[in-house]
Amino acid sequence: MTAPAESILEVRDLVKHFPLTQGIVFKRQIGAIKAVDGVSFDLHRGETLGLVGESGCGKSTLAKLLMALERPTSGSVRVNGRDITQAKGGELKRMRRNIQMVMQDPYTSLNPRMTVGDIVGEPFEIHSDVVPKGGRRRKVQELLEVVGLNPDHINRYPHQFSGGQRQRIGIARGLALQPEIIICDEPVSALDVSIQAQVMNLLERLQNEFNLAYIFIAHDLSVVRHISDRVAVMYLGKIVELGRDREIYERPTHPYTQALLSAVPVPNPEGREQRQRIILQGDPPSPANPPSGCHFRTRCWKAQDICAQQEPLLEIRQGSDHPSACHFAEAKDVVNAP
Amino acid sequence: MTEVLSEHVGSGSAGGALLEVEDLHVEFRTRAGVAKAVNGVTYSVDAGRTLAVLGESGSGKSVTAQTIMGILDMPPGRITGGEIRFRGVDLLKLPEDQRRKIRGEGISMVFQDALSALNPVFPVGWQIAEMFRMHRGTSRSDARKKAVELMDRVRIPAAKERVNDFPHQFSGGMRQRIMIAMAIALDPEVLIADEPTTALDVTVQAQIMGLLAELQRDSNMGLILITHDLGVVADVADEIAVMYGGRIVEKAPVHDLYRNPAHPYSKGLLESIPRVDLKGQELYAIKGMPPNLLEMPTGCAFHPRCPYRRDNCVTDVPPLYTISGTRGSACHYWREVIDDGSR
Ligand SMILES: Nc1ncnc2c1ncn2[C@@H]1O[C@H](COP(=O)(O)OP(=O)(O)OP(=O)(O)O)[C@@H](O)[C@H]1O
Ligand SMILES: Nc1ncnc2c1ncn2[C@@H]1O[C@H](COP(=O)(O)OP(=O)(O)O)[C@@H](O)[C@H]1O
Ligand code: SF4
Ligand code: SF4
Ligand SMILES: [Mg+2]
Ligand SMILES: [Mg+2]
Numbered sequence: 070m071t072a073p074a075e076s077i078l079e080v081r082d083l084v085k086h087f088p089l090t091q092g093i094v095f096k097r098q099i100g101a102i103k104a105v106d107g108v109s110f111d112l113h114r115g116e117t118l119g120l121v122g123e124s125g126c127g128k129s130t131l132a133k134l135l136m137a138l139e140r141p142t143s144g145s146v147r148v149n150g151r152d153i154t155q156a157k158g159g160e161l162k163r164m165r166r167n168i169q170m171v172m173q174d175p176y177t178s179l180n181p182r183m184t185v186g187d188i189v190g191e192p193f194e195i196h197s198d199v200v201p202k203g204g205r206r207r208k209v210q211e212l213l214e215v216v217g218l219n220p221d222h223i224n225r226y227p228h229q230f231s232g233g234q235r236q237r238i239g240i241a242r243g244l245a246l247q248p249e250i251i252i253c254d255e256p257v258s259a260l261d262v263s264i265q266a267q268v269m270n271l272l273e274r275l276q277n278e279f280n281l282a283y284i285f286i287a288h289d290l291s292v293v294r295h296i297s298d299r300v301a302v303m304y305l306g307k308i309v310e311l312g313r314d315r316e317i318y319e320r321p322t323h324p325y326t327q328a329l330l331s332a333v334p335v336p337n338p339e340g341r342e343q344r345q346r347i348i349l350q351g352d353p354p355s356p357a358n359p360p361s362g363c364h365f366r367t368r369c370w371k372a373q374d375i376c377a378q379q380e381p382l383l384e385i386r387q388g389s390d391h392p393s394a395c396h397f398a399e400a401k402d403v404v405n406a407p
Numbered sequence: 408m409t410e411v412l413s414e415h416v417g418s419g420s421a422g423g424a425l426l427e428v429e430d431l432h433v434e435f436r437t438r439a440g441v442a443k444a445v446n447g448v449t450y451s452v453d454a455g456r457t458l459a460v461l462g463e464s465g466s467g468k469s470v471t472a473q474t475i476m477g478i479l480d481m482p483p484g485r486i487t488g489g490e491i492r493f494r495g496v497d498l499l500k501l502p503e504d505q506r507r508k509i510r511g512e513g514i515s516m517v518f519q520d521a522l523s524a525l526n527p528v529f530p531v532g533w534q535i536a537e538m539f540r541m542h543r544g545t546s547r548s549d550a551r552k553k554a555v556e557l558m559d560r561v562r563i564p565a566a567k568e569r570v571n572d573f574p575h576q577f578s579g580g581m582r583q584r585i586m587i588a589m590a591i592a593l594d595p596e597v598l599i600a601d602e603p604t605t606a607l608d609v610t611v612q613a614q615i616m617g618l619l620a621e622l623q624r625d626s627n628m629g630l631i632l633i634t635h636d637l638g639v640v641a642d643v644a645d646e647i648a649v650m651y652g653g654r655i656v657e658k659a660p661v662h663d664l665y666r667n668p669a670h671p672y673s674k675g676l677l678e679s680i681p682r683v684d685l686k687g688q689e690l691y692a693i694k695g696m697p698p699n700l701l702e703m704p705t706g707c708a709f710h711p712r713c714p715y716r717r718d719n720c721v722t723d724v725p726p727l728y729t730i731s732g733t734r735g736s737a738c739h740y741w742r743e744v745i746d747d748g749s750r
Contacts, residue, residue, distance in 0.1 A: 123608040124579070231696050261463040262635055266679040266692035273689070288608060291638075295681035295690065314686075332613035334638030336680050338661045341642055348617055349610045351564065352578045 074113035077249055077282050078135070083108045083144035085130055089357055102357045104130040105141075106306030109383070112250065117276065117283040119297030119314070121290060121329065123353055127306045128286045132252045135284070136168050137161060148250070166196055169243040171236070173255035178239060179227040185238055186223040189213065192245040199246060212241040216271060233264035240271065244279070252284045257292060269296060290333050294318055302326045305356055305364040308383055312391030322389045322398035325365045331403040347403065363395070371397050423495055424451035425629050426475070426514065426597045431489035433470050436482060442700040444470045446653040447489070449727065452597060452629040452646075459640040459661070460633045461676075462650030463697050468633045469519075471650075472599050476516050477506045493597070511542055515595040519602035521582035525574040531585045532558070532570030538592040557588040561618060580611035584618065591622055597629040598622075604639070616643060637680060641665060646733075649673045652698045652708035655727060656737045669736035669745045671715045707738070715740050 086101035105127045112118050120128050133139040135146055137153045145152045153164050172178040179188055190209045193200050200208045210220035216237040227235055236256060243251050253272065257265040273296065275281060287293050293300060300317040302310045302325065310323040321327045331347040349368050354360055360367050366376040375396055383394040433445035445467045452458040460468050473479045475491055477498065491498045493513055498506060518524040526534060535557055536550035545553065551570070558566035561584040563577075574582055583603060590598055600619060604612035620643060623630050634640060640647060640661070647664050649657040649672065657670040668674040675693040695712040698704055704711050710720040720739060727735045730745070738744060 123610060233696065261697060262637070262676055263463060263679060263693040264696070266690040267694075269681075270689050270692055290609065291681045294683065295686055318683075329610060332609040334613075334616075334636070334642040336637040336641050336665075336677075338641040338644075338665050346613060346617075348613050350614070352580060352611070 074116065076111040077114045077149060078112035079145075079147040079150075080111070080135070081109050081145045081147075083131070083134055083146065084142045085127075085134055085139060086142045100357050102355075103306045103359060104356055105134060106356075106359070108144075108303075108306075108308055110301055110308060110311060112282050112284060113298075114249065114282055115276070115280045116298045117285050117296050119293035119300040120284060120286045120303060121288065121293055121300065122303035123329075124288075125353065125356065126303045127356070128303060129254055131303075132170065132254050132284065132286060135250075135252060136170055137165060162196070166192075166199075166246045167248050168250045168252065169246065169248040171239050171243045171251060171253045171256045173258055179235055181227055184224050184226060185213070185218075185230075188227070188238060189241045189245060192242065196246060208245075209241075212244055213238075215244065215275070216241045231264075232260050233267055236260060236268050237271065240268075240275070244275065247279070248281070250282045250284070252286070254286045255288065256285075258287060258289065265292070272296065290318075290330065291336075302329065305353055305359050307364060307394065309365065309394045310392065311383065312393075316391040319402055320390070320400035321403065322386075322391075322393040322400050323365075323395045324369050324371050326393075327401055327403045328368075365395075371395075373397070423492065424453045425494065426631075427451040427490075427492045428471065428475065429490045429492070431471060431474060431491065432487040433467075433474055433479065433484060434487055435484050437701075440701045443703060444484075444653050444700060445474070446703075448650070448653070448655055450648045450655060450658065452631050454596065454629050455623070455627040456645045457623070457630040457632055457643055459644035459647045460631060460650060461635065461637070461640055461647055461673075463635055465697055465700065466650040467653040468650055469601055472516060472601050472631070472633060475514060475599065476510060477503075478510075508542070511538060511595065512593045513595060514597040514599065515590040515593070516599040516601065517583070517586050517590045517603050519605055521579070521586040522574060524586060525582060527574055530571045530573055531577070532572075535585070535589050535592060538589055542593055553592070554588075557592055558585070560591075560622075561585070561588045562614075563588075578611075579607055580614060583607065583611075583615055587615070587618065587622070591626070591628075594626060595628065597631065599631045599633070601633045602635070603632075605634070605636070612639070619643075637676060649676075652703060653700065654708065654737060655735075656709065657735065658727070659730075659734045663734060667745055667748055669730055669734065669741045670709075670738045671713045671740075671744055672709050674744055674747075675712075675714075709738075715744060 083105055084107055085105040086103050088098045089100040089102055090096040091099045108131060122128055134141050141154050146154050148164055148167055156164050186209050189212055190205050193205050210223055213220045218234060218237050257268050260268060276283060285293060285296055294314050297314050299313050301308045304325050310326045321330060328347045328349045354367055362378050363376040363381050366372040381394045381396045383392045385392050386398045389398050389400055429449050431445055431448045435442040435444055448471050450458060462468050474486060493509060532551060532554040535554035539545035539550040539553055555566050555570050563569060563581055563584055604615050644661045646660055648655045651672050657673045664673060668677055678691040679693060681690060693712055698708050706722045707720045707725050710716050725737045725739045727737045728741055729735055
């Protein structure tokens with residue numbers, strides 16, 4: 070949309086392996102769960118990067134790494150040029166201010182014993198220099214107003230709010246420290262259809278108002294398309310395709326992206342008998358023991374010998390306009406095709 | 408205005424449909440008061456047809472299904488009115504031993520959360536086999552054989568080796584297949600699937616929906632599919648019943664509803680789907696919140712959120728008006744809504 074995009078987040082070769090242990094007293098490592106396995110991308114100021122992929126592919130682990138809630142096995146996450154994975158103490162605390170998170174479940178992610186004012190204002194306790202103590206209550210009320218909640222409800226408890234309102238509370242809290250980046254992990258999945266649209270509109274409005282950059286994780290691909298400027302598709306710990314929303318949705322080149330898009334039911338019954346579906350068989354393999362070469366090859370209908378031998382890199386290949394990790398990347402419109 | 412729809416609309420034939428729910432009322436007595444979860448639900452399904460029940464959480468979809476199955480928690484639940492006819496016989500008047508027989512053999516159900524619906528301490532094969540032993544008195548070894556056959560049929564890979572595995576050893580999608588295997592074990596005539604894919608990935612959802620369609624084709628089952636996913640409904644439904652606040656607010660054949668909704672709530676739902684050509688614009692959003700069943704709004708339950716509201720909506724409960732032989736809408740102003748068309 071705008072001129073040369075400025076990167077606010079640079080992720081390079083990020084890896085997170087969780088040790089797989091056996092034994093209760095004497096734990097010994099028998100392997101590793103490769104939750105995130107070499108992920109690189111940039112996030113630009115004010116943009117939304119959508120992140121999609123099947124359950125267990127590593128989306129939430131990636132989110133935690135970006136927020137420095139988990140230490141990576143290797144790789145770097147630069148926020149405004151500084152590597153948050155190496156930061157410690159006061160510097161880490163300062164850097165964390167800039168990346169906030171909105172979680173999936175508005176029912177369990179808020180402490181039921183804290184008032185809304187305490188929840189939204191908690192970041193000010195941790196980062197006590199941001200707003201002087203006397204001004205905090207007013208600041209919290211402002212935040213509630215920004216997300217469309219009644220500022221007079223500051224003393225209520227989470228159970229007195231609906232799911233959509235609780236999600237707004239979570240968003241208000243995420244905004245408290247005026248971050249430049251907000252990671253939304255399934256922010257609307259637990260909400261009813263009629264409430265989803267309200268929360269999506271709120272997120273877009275806040276983005277414009279505060280020039281926020283979002284990483285938007287969701288399993289609903291039409292919701293992701295609506296809000297995202299670019300989309301990254303993950304499979305077994307790796308990004309397999311990355312592009313602008315139209316590139317991913319209209320000209321996907323990776324077979325996994327094509328299968329994922331083609332599995333999404335179209336909310337229009339016209340012509341449903343003619344629709345062609347790519348139905349993937351089975352579940353993704355375990356991230357403890359991913360297939361050699363291309364991780365997707367055990368479910369891929371295009372797999373050749375080379376796919377088992379050589380890992381396809383995430384790069385732009387001939388005949389395509391965006392990076393894809395497939396030896397045989399080839400654009401195919403699966404959504405609008407008959 | 409228009410005559411009131413007294414008979415069911417939808418898939419019903421002149422002689423009555425295979426399964427008919429008529430004017431069902433269910434409430435829960437809780438400490439906070441009486442929650443009117445189901446307030447006059449009427450719907451029906453015929454052999455080989457798919458009725459989609461569409462509605463937000465709390466609209467009474469599952470309670471209606473549990474009442475059909477005879478597995479409602481009573482108390483706190485109470486059936487305060489209505490009939491549930493299976494092959495013309497009112498199930499609510501049958502003694503428990505006869506209902507038990509219909510459960511599984513006549514009507515069976517797949518639950519949203521397979522993990523909590525399956526018993527964690529028994530192998531899945533044993534749980535499937537139990538259906539045959541309980542209902543048919545099948546011998547242990549035959550029942551086990553049948554269990555493996557069924558696991559094969561719902562495409563559990565290496566069914567024979569996995570028959571002794573426990574539910575937690577399967578993925579979410581495979582557990583849902585096992586639930587389906589149990590539900591179709593006794594060849595039911597009607598299958599109720601309550602949000603069978605809500606917790607699953609789209610890829611797995613496509614597998615499960617494909618499996619259900621195939622099973623339905625093979626055995627000509629009537630299928631009641633409960634969901635809040637407008638994509639899934641568009642894909643598989645023949646008829647749709649839209650629920651709001653414990654009532655059916657619109658009934659229609661699938662194409663009619665998507666082309667031209669007749670209730671402001673259905674219209675609002677369709678309009679709030681993100682559309683490619685409207686990217687970058689605000690999504691249409693139904694304002695406000697779903698109703699609180701303890702304090703239902705007066706008149707039309709949708710009135711606090713409705714852009715078509717007039718004064719009488721606040722006082723007069725709209726009946727399910729007949730639009731045509733197959734359509735109905737519980738809106739006083741359905742003509743206006745239809746005339747506006749869908750976007
Ligand atoms: N603390 C942990 N210890 C061991 N394994 C973990 C841990 N956290 C995550 N994993 C594993 O890492 C993989 C990726 O998990 P993650 O939560 O990132 O998935 P996800 O893409 O967010 O999935 P979902 O869509 O279900 O939220 C999974 O196999 C998961 O079981
Ligand atoms: N055992 C129960 N006790 C009290 N209230 C219940 C019980 N089961 C369901 N309800 C209430 O009935 C209403 C309808 O629930 P349900 O049919 O499960 O909705 P859904 O349309 O999401 O399936 C909800 O308000 C729910 O809280
Ligand atoms: S690299 Fe081979 S296995 Fe992997 S997606 Fe491409 S064709 Fe399929
Ligand atoms: S009856 Fe009135 S309030 Fe209810 S849906 Fe129709 S116009 Fe809206
Ligand atoms: Mg996750
Ligand atoms: Mg339910």
